[in-house]
């Protein structure tokens with residue numbers, strides 16, 4: 001509709017302003033009496049050497065009235081456009097009923113990396129934000145017609161895992177997670193915690209971990225065997241959490257399999273004098289010009305630092321997937337790391353430098369005093385899901401009597417909607433507060449509220465019979481607002497994809513649900529004179545909200 005108005009104005013004003021300028025100037029008036037779109041004529045006054053009031057008057061007389069518009073008026077220097085409501089309703093609802101509504105045809109190959117845990121301890125709340133963002137961005141990009149590959153790298157080698165291994169060797173008594181009746185990644189994490197305690201009291205523990213790392217690098221059989229065992233426990237546990245959370249990867253990489261290959265790129269850089277050797281023997285890259293300082297790539301003892309794996313991995317992904325874009329969902333504490341990584345590729349003249357992007361997200365904090373984990377610092381992902389699920393059970397018990405299975409299934413879906421929505425509604429760059437009590441509420445800006453609205457629409461549609469068709473019809477205000485909101489969906493998708501921002505969809509979905517609930521409270525659907533029309537409106541709403549939920553990685557439910 002906006003496009004139509006831009007074209008219309010441009011037909012009269014092409015000598016004075018560009019279409020882009022017209023689009024930029026078009027406003028949505030604060031209330032409906034002032035029309036659906038308004039065009040301010042003030043900035044034209046100078047160029048046309050006319051009073052803006054007169055410009056508006058003249059334009060309103062000259063512009064033709066297409067069938068999509070009901071009228072165009074001039075008021076105090078503004079041109080107000082009134083959309084023909086029944087035309088709008090018919091067109092928007094017809095479009096919204098198609099499963100393709102809002103889809104795009106971008107056609108890029110996109111690799112997105114998320115989760116990427118270290119294998120020494122279980123996933124925590126930060127990983128949940130990471131996974132919610134990664135999955136949602138992946139879904140938005142596929143919805144826009146891109147081919148998306150989901151990847152993760154398991155940082156499965158290094159001193160961190162040796163710490164858990166050492167603690168297990170010294171006090172694990174050869175137990176298995178089954179014997180200890182523990183989820184296997186938590187089992188591994190417990191030894192990491194034990195290590196931290198012991199090392200704080202006794203320095204020799206740190207030396208022990210270093211020693212174990214040397215043995216691992218030398219391929220010592222016993223060490224490698226234990227390493228495999230503990231890694232498989234950690235990874236098994238992660239996979240359970242991934243599946244509970246509803247995510248999966250097309251490709252998982254392992255640091256242990258790639259970490260040595262990055263050294264070839266270091267050699268190339270040295271040969272081409274892009275990197276250099278420092279007096280102490282370390283290999284460095286000078287990034288002063290990029291204001292990133294001097295970065296060590298190989299230590300003087302020849303061991304490589306974290307970034308070397310990423311030099312190789314970025315190239316490997318390109319070899320395997322020939323990507324147009326490659327995204328990394330990683331916390332903002334690694335902003336410097338990714339700035340350096342991209343700067344190095346630029347220096348080396350690799351085209352992938354312009355294709356890579358760090359989707360940097362902020363930390364998640366909890367309200368004071370809530371749900372401290374065993375370590376007392378981070379909140380465990382599995383614990384958080386199950387505690388939120390208990391809150392959902394409480395909410396459900398107050399409303400319905402459900403059998404055990406139904407209760408389990410529904411409360412989990414509600415809990416996940418609560419967590420995901422809460423984590424996604426905030427702009428990814430921002431630090432955020434996660435309050436489980438707020439997140440689980442059935443009212444307000446929450447995931448359960450969206451599920452509730454969806455289920456309400458589903459219930460209306462279930463109850464409806466075959467109504468007589470509604471003939472010529474004047475829309476009421478709440479219907480108009482709901483339809484206008486539906487009309488905005490394709491723009492929201494475009495914006496979310498341009499900005500790589502799930503919060504755009506989350507906020508849109510909430511506003512859409514609000515419009516629906518206002519409509520539902522003021523307008524009887526079943527048994528009303530306009531039942532047929534209203535039912536198609538409910539159906540259109542249900543489909544669009546359902547799509548939003550999918551884009552957020554949230555599973556909808558037919559009954560709340």
Ligand code: ARG
Pocket residue numbers: 113116117118153155310313328330
């Ligand atoms: N495992 C790392 C960590 O937990 C994150 C890895 C991010 N991905 C990457 N390609 N560097 O801090």
